[in-house]
Amino acid sequence: MWHKTIGVRWLFAFLIGISVIAIVRERISAGSEEIKIAGGDSSAMTFKELTPEEERVIVNKGTERPFTGKYYEFNEDGTYTCKRCGTALYRSSDKFDAGCGWPSFDDEIPGAVKRSRDADGMRTEITCAHCGAHLGHVFEGEELTDKNIRHCVNSISLDFISSESADTLQRAYFAGGCFWGTEHYLKEAPGVVSTSVGYMGGNKTNPTYKEVCYENTGHAETVEVVFDPRKTDYETLARLFFEIHDPTQVDRQGPDSGDQYRSEVFYTDQNQKMVAEKLINILKKHGYEIATKLAPANGFWQAEEYHQDYYEKTGKQPYCHVYQKRF
Numbered sequence: 656m657w658h659k660t661i662g663v664r665w666l667f668a669f670l671i672g673i674s675v676i677a678i679v680r681e682r683i684s685a686g687s688e689e690i691k692i693a694g695g696d697s698s699a700m701t702f703k704e705l706t707p708e709e710e711r712v713i714v715n716k717g718t719e720r721p722f723t724g725k726y727y728e729f730n731e732d733g734t735y736t737c738k739r740c741g742t743a744l745y746r747s748s749d750k751f752d753a754g755c756g757w758p759s760f761d762d763e764i765p766g767a768v769k770r771s772r773d774a775d776g777m778r779t780e781i782t783c784a785h786c787g788a789h790l791g792h793v794f795e796g797e798e799l800t801d802k803n804i805r806h807c808v809n810s811i812s813l814d815f816i817s818s819e820s821a822d823t824l825q826r827a828y829f830a831g832g833c834f835w836g837t838e839h840y841l842k843e844a845p846g847v848v849s850t851s852v853g854y855m856g857g858n859k860t861n862p863t864y865k866e867v868c869y870e871n872t873g874h875a876e877t878v879e880v881v882f883d884p885r886k887t888d889y890e891t892l893a894r895l896f897f898e899i900h901d902p903t904q905v906d907r908q909g910p911d912s913g914d915q916y917r918s919e920v921f922y923t924d925q926n927q928k929m930v931a932e933k934l935i936n937i938l939k940k941h942g943y944e945i946a947t948k949l950a951p952a953n954g955f956w957q958a959e960e961y962h963q964d965y966y967e968k969t970g971k972q973p974y975c976h977v978y979q980k981r982f
């Protein structure tokens with residue numbers, strides 16, 4: 656009887672070992688494998704709800720009538736973002752009047768716009784590289800500007816953040832294990848304008864993922880959250896942070912072990928520090944032995960591109976983060 660029990664235990668340990676190895680291998684190899692961008696696959700992302708007319712253009716690749724769009728004759732300073740997912744696409748400094756009836760830009764924010772052959776076989780379609788939303792078409796060689804490029808974009812595919820309101824945006828930094836999962840949940844929170852994953856809290860400038868994994872850089876995998884304080888507040892985001900990872904685990908999170916996976920809040924001012932301390936005290940009163948550290952934000956080093964929006968790019972689901980109500 657006893658050897659049967661031990662056999663089952665060994666089998667169980669073996670299966671856990673296999674799955675942990677598979678996960679670790681996946682993380683290590685993600686840098687070298689080509690990650691398929693989920694162009695039109697919207698299943699893994701959370702999007703703004705679209706009106707029927709927005710859907711006609713953004714999803715079904717329609718075209719708004721010329722000279723009718725909100726941003727055709729519009730010259731404020733700021734950034735144009737994707738209507739569906741909020742990613743920054745174009746800067747107002749690259750906008751010009753092409754006289755064509757649609758907003759025109761002769762440059763894009765690097766990496767934000769994807770080009771593909773249009774279904775008509777002639778033109779080049781442009782889409783949001785993040786979510787696949789249809790934007791319009793790009794034309795070259797028309798000699799309208801020095802750059803000789805015209806992104807002809809439907810207004811209805813765009814939103815606009817003025818430079819003035821961008822000045823009021825605030826930042827928060829959270830480390831809670833693998834940054835793929837932490838970012839996945841934080842970016843969906845209302846009022847979050849953008850997120851990026853990177854490294855903070857260590858002593859190496861501009862570290863690589865491998866250095867953070869294998870050398871003692873002291874960095875934690877950290878998510879930078881840019882949020883609009885008119886739509887949310889730091890406490891709401893910090894509460895969410897404590898509920899999407901396990902703040903009782905020391906120097907690890909789920910199957911990921913090492914001090915880069917520690918739980919830590921990097922605060923940008925005294926108010927953020929006080930809020931984090933308050934939430935930790937509440938959780939301690941609820942019986943949690945909180946391992947989360949607190950430190951001032953001290954330089955955020957953005958991680959390699961393949962780590963950004965990892966789950967959206969791959970269509971996979973987080974393996975080590977799950978929402979659990981704790982407050």
Ligand SMILES: [Zn+2]
Binds near residue numbers: 737739741742
């Ligand atoms: Zn988008």
